[in-house]
Amino acid sequence: MNEIKLGDVLVSRVEEMHGPIMPTGAFFPTIPGAAWERQRDELTPDHLGGEMVHTAMQSWVLRSEGRVILIDTGVGNGKSRPAVEAWDHLDLDYLGNLARAGVRPEDVDVVVNTHLHLDHIGWNTRMVGGEWVPTFPNATYLMPRVDVEYWNPANHPGLVGHVNQNAFEDSVAPVLAAGQVQLWEGHHVIDGNLRLAAAPGHTPGAGVVKLVSGSDRGLFAGDLIHTPLQLRELGHNSCFCEDPAEAVRSRRELLGWAADSNALVLPAHLSGHGALEIERHGDAFAVKGWAPFDRL
Template sequence: MDTDFERITLGDVEIVKVVEVRGPFGAPADLFPGIEDTWHAHEKWLAPDFQDPDSGAVLAAVQAWVLRSGGRTVVVDPGAGNGRERPGTPHFSGLDTDFLDRLARAGVRPEDVDVVVNTHVHADHVGWNTRDEGGRWVPTFPNATYLVPRADHDYFGPGGAARTAHDNHRFLFADSVAPVVEAGQAVLWEGSHRIDSRLVLEPAPGHTPGSSVLRLASGTDRAVFVGDLLHSPAQFLAPTCSSAMCVDRPASAASRVRVLQRAADEHELVIPAHFPGPGAAEIRRQGSGFGVSRWRV
């Protein structure tokens, strides 16, 4: 089996996972402050899919989700991209992957894509918005509408609060967001945004001001693409524990608990952005957190 992409069908929507990179991304205590006790109690469960059994590092993937819905092709969170300058996150600096070839193997050419969803504006979710064409950043998907949360556009853009925090924010906006806005291909949405009768974007702030989730409802099937509300399944067990990357950790925790409660109660398949190996989970309420009933994809 080609592990660079896997498929599942929910109702009338086909979903394909396309991996850009996988690997260790840091120590649990560094990435999830306060999760140490929960993590240590469940290490046997987390390894080897979500924790490196040798180093103890958190394992994660950068990957996109391709949805075929109502005759249109939607790409959710198109990865980190090639040739980027990311001084604060060396994992994403100077990448040279064959992601577009992997996308092609999944049956998707750039010109086939109708909609690109950025659940939020972080380097590993907007990178393949653009590609380098002769030293100029241009939209990778020439026929697509790019859906960008307005709150994140304003936060990371010129004059936004993020500009004082890190050079990464200036670089990622300049090479991966501004070019699609300048090309007239971006829709800056707020409140909520319906893509079609099956897909709707809703706000879930905290990780970034504009962080969002994408809900899918087709037939009797339900799913929610949660972006970076979760980086590890340990957060199912400790849902109030936010990542070190969250701008507003209490707000992120509140969004995560709210979204996971609904997912458990309404049988929505939870699809985070970065789970390696098993990438989607059916969950249930379990004590003060949530348990995994079944892994999918």
């Protein structure tokens, strides 16, 4: 099963790829090895294999108030990614997976990029006639203003060699040029069920989508966490967080909202069942239960 209902919103999970991505110590430099060992049984095999962290690249498709909303767009095909060999010039069937969820590119009304790292914007565009063009021709792309300004190479010296090298040029600039981008900052109402809220730290403009519909709650959490271990190890970030202190603050605040409101947490990168309910555990959090999505 890859669909669930939250209030009046139908939520579908669409995979791009999943599997091992980085060694634990490289991905999370400050998490001690003993912490991984304490939770190895719970993390294996969906989130940990040997010393390798396992993750997923996936999108969340929401059908809300008659519109199709796509949250995050993965790595993308054919993109030049010199800093990440495993993501360089991919050729994956993401659009086929989207079609199997009942969605054609022209059906998408809104694309939400929770932030502008390369693995959240890749399918914003695809190559047509030798040019990068918007994949979703009828969509409004909601992008955080702060990230658009920050990741623009004109404003961000040193992107050569950075993990985000080329990403703005091939996955953001063409959508801006097409006039399909709506910038937001602080908060933004998508519809009566969904709103964007700022979650800075991982990137300066990072955000999340909060779902409030009937008695159900959901938190489309972007990169607040990359592994369930961060529920217990709240103060530890991935190596990709631009402002570690702000990332911890956002994680604590928003996961607290999810725990207190019994919200389903749907991060961008959890493999296995992909989404979970959490509860407070001392001054941190723990897994309360997993969503009924099929395991990746």
